[in-house]
Amino acid sequence: MNRALAAALAALALLLAGCAPSPDDGVLIEDAWVREAPPGARALAGYLQLRNRSDAPLALLFANSDAFDRIELHQTLHDDGRMRMVEVDHVPLPPGETVVFAPGGLHLMLFAPRAPLQDGDAVMIELTFSDGTARDLRFEVRDVRDRR
Amino acid sequence: MNLPRAHLLIVAAALLAAVAGFLVFRDAPPAAPTQQAVTLLPEPRPLPAFTLLDQHGAPIDEQALTGRWQLMFFGFTHCPDICPMTLQTLAAVRGRFDGPDQPGVVFVSIDPARDGPEMLGDYLAYYDPDIIGITGAEAAVAAFARALGVAVVMGEADAHGHYAVDHTTAVFLVDPQGRLAGLFRLPHRVDAMARDLERLLGARG
Known part of the structure; x- marks a missing residue:
């Protein structure tokens, strides 16, 4: 009886231990997508939302993918009627806050897709964070043209 | 005895005021005019003359931009964020109109070294x-x-x-005489732009 209970507890402890250090407890990632681009386009944009659920400040450092030549973190800036696209070194993720990569603002600049990407396709992009964790994330390719 | 009569008077006066108010204000224009998205020039001015290439590799000049309203903007195909958004918006605005009222959309590449006619043609055909x-x-x-x-x-x-190429985000409005009539600054919203164009088409007709 005691031994059975001990075994059950040990199993439970193992199970919990397996769950505990999951990176999901750090950053919650939602709505990851890539804008479908015209055929032949050499640069695409990826968007997502990152919520830092921990108590510590984090940052997104890099993005990598086999589906693209390389990826940079970019920010579209508007000043005085002019648009500028600048590369950012990292994207700070303050504790408890959600950082949104969205059209007209932050985006993953995806250079030279290795294969044509169409609506409904998916690409895997690995995100590396300042706490040393890396997450392999599925981005869905979306055609967001307004068809009327 | 007098009290109910006074009440009746007050009620009658209130009713009268309500009816008068309705009669006065029912035809009145809304208090605040709808916000315009377009900034019109005091006087349209001719477009600067140019001889360039279209996406089919054929020569094109300012005469090609006459005969209908045109929405013209400057961008480049290696721009994955703002340029697709603007093209999408302008294609959608265009889609709100039919026939001769339908505005044209003009995309001028400010990165001609990378955007040859063929590249530009494939890129633009995706939108319209x-x-x-x-x-x-x-x-x-x-x-x-x-x-x-x-x-x-x-x-x-x-x-x-x-x-990258930093560039103006304004959309230029060219009138059917091929003159620069105004511009749309950010944000570019389909509803607001279509509404302004409708107004301009109405004013002309």
């Missing part, structure tokens, strides 16, 4: 094959942009040879 693409010799494109007051700053190429 009727979009007019303009490219050409770098100096000629730059002169046209400059004459319209379009600020273009070519970025430094990085280790991979990639560079």
Whole structure:
């Protein structure tokens, strides 16, 4: 009886231990997508939302993918009627806050897709964070043209 | 005895005021005029003359931009964020109209070194094959942009040879006589732009 209970507890402890250090407890990632681009386009944009659920400040450092030549973190800036696209070194993720990569603002600049990407396709992009964790994330390719 | 009569008077007066108010205000225009998205020039002015190439590699000049309202903006195909958004918006605005009222959309590449006619044609056809693409010799494109007051700053190429081009986000409104009539600044919203165009078409007709 005691031994059975001990075994059950040990199993439970193992199970919990397996769950505990999951990176999901750090950053919650939602709505990851890539804008479908015209055929032949050499640069695409990826968007997502990152919520830092921990108590510590984090940052997104890099993005990598086999589906693209390389990826940079970019920010579209508007000043005085002019648009500028600048590369950012990292994207700070303050504790408890959600950082949104969205059209007209932050985006993953995806250079030279290795294969044509169409609506409904998916690409895997690995995100590396300042706490040393890396997450392999599925981005869905979306055609967001307004068809009327 | 007098009290109920006073009440009756007050009620009657209130009713009268309500009816009068209804009669006065029912035809009145809404208090605040709807916000316009377009900034019109006091007087339309001719477009700067240009001879460039369209996306089929054929020569194109300012005469091609007459006969209908045109929405013209400057961008480049290596721009994955703002340029697709703007093209999508303008294609959608165009889609709100039919026949001769339908505005044209003109995309001028400020990166002609990378945006040759073929590249531009494939890119624009994705949004709407009727979009007019303009490219050409770098100096000629730059002169046209400059004459319209379009600020273009070519970025430094990085280790991979990639560079960005900072550019004006305004959409230029060209009237059917081929004159610069005004411009739409950010944010570009389909509803607001379509509404302003409808108003302009109405004013003309």
